[in-house]
Amino acid sequence: MRVAAIDCGTNSIRLLVLSGSRKAPVELVREVRLARLGQGVDATGEFHPDALARTFAVCEEYARIIREHGAEKVRFVATSAARDVSNRRLLVDGVRERLGVEVDVIPGQEEARLSSMGALCALDVASPTLVVDIGGGSTELVLVDGAGTILHSVSLNVGAVRLRERFLHTDPPTPGERKNARGFVGELLDGSGIDFAAVAGAVGVAGTVTSVGARVLGLESYSREAVHGLVLGRGDVDAVTEHWLTTPVGLIEQEPCMQPLRAGVIGAGALILDETISRIPGKKIRISETDILDAIALGLLD
Numbered sequence: 001m002r003v004a005a006i007d008c009g010t011n012s013i014r015l016l017v018l019s020g021s022r023k024a025p026v027e028l029v030r031e032v033r034l035a036r037l038g039q040g041v042d043a044t045g046e047f048h049p050d051a052l053a054r055t056f057a058v059c060e061e062y063a064r065i066i067r068e069h070g071a072e073k074v075r076f077v078a079t080s081a082a083r084d085v086s087n088r089r090l091l092v093d094g095v096r097e098r099l100g101v102e103v104d105v106i107p108g109q110e111e112a113r114l115s116s117m118g119a120l121c122a123l124d125v126a127s128p129t130l131v132v133d134i135g136g137g138s139t140e141l142v143l144v145d146g147a148g149t150i151l152h153s154v155s156l157n158v159g160a161v162r163l164r165e166r167f168l169h170t171d172p173p174t175p176g177e178r179k180n181a182r183g184f185v186g187e188l189l190d191g192s193g194i195d196f197a198a199v200a201g202a203v204g205v206a207g208t209v210t211s212v213g214a215r216v217l218g219l220e221s222y223s224r225e226a227v228h229g230l231v232l233g234r235g236d237v238d239a240v241t242e243h244w245l246t247t248p249v250g251l252i253e254q255e256p257c258m259q260p261l262r263a264g265v266i267g268a269g270a271l272i273l274d275e276t277i278s279r280i281p282g283k284k285i286r287i288s289e290t291d292i293l294d295a296i297a298l299g300l301l302d
Contacts, residue, residue, distance in 0.1 A: 010136025080137030108155025
């Protein structure tokens with residue numbers, strides 16, 4: 001059995017091709033492309049034509065890879081940006097034309113469940129564990145016990161792209177913009193229903209936390225092996241957040257491991273991470289390189 005999973009987020013589109021069985025999966029391909037599908041969605045409620053063009057170009061590339069590896073099952077999952085638009089049909093039709101599959105737009109609670117399953121499949125963390133998935137349009141928080149039972153989960157309507165477009169208009173953002181953004185994120189976190197005081201361990205997934213990890217390690221080229229399992233303290237996160245929020249995007253683009261389409265929103269994502277980690281008793285979070293994409297692919301192997 002060979003399967004292909006595609007995770008289409010607000011900022012990135014990722015592909016994972018596996019073979020074998022759920023108990024013994026073999027990774028054949030893992031790719032990520034930045035398409036910024038959520039460009040302007042928060043303000044207009046519609047996909048921008050340029051964003052759709054970038055997304056379809058990635059779909060065409062992924063279609064070739066999937067054919068080359070003979071995947072028998074393909075699942076295309078879309079998250080926050082696709083939940084919020086009035087012209088979703090353009091995405092659905094374009095994906096079907098290029099990949100021959102339907103777009104599976106999952107609700108926030110399902111996104112949270114899959115994120116936690118993927119994040120914890122390769123890490124041993126103290127429980128209850130808080131899984132933090134900062135995307136472009138939303139942030140998923142999932143509190144899981146040692147048996148894998150979800151104690152509480154919530155999808156917050158804020159992510160790196162959405163926060164940047166709504167609050168951080170200046171390049172770099174002004175102190176007032178940063179203060180307003182922190183206040184907004186803080187209110188959402190405090191009203192999330194998550195009992196942060198009960199958290200024994202925390203795991204972070206997706207591009208924001210892995211980018212922070214790469215900068216903390218001083219990597220010149222990205223290494224999944226180096227970043228996976230890395231523990232970030234509040235001091236690390238706070239320093240990186242301050243750097244990205246006070247540096248022009250043009251300079252951030254030139255940093256090692258930084259993709260141009262991520263550079264403009266990475267400071268906003270780091271701010272969300274910083275506000276979240278400040279509420280965790282241990283003030284630290286472990287990075288997982290397995291996440292919702294892995295959960296989707298493993299589900300296909302079932």
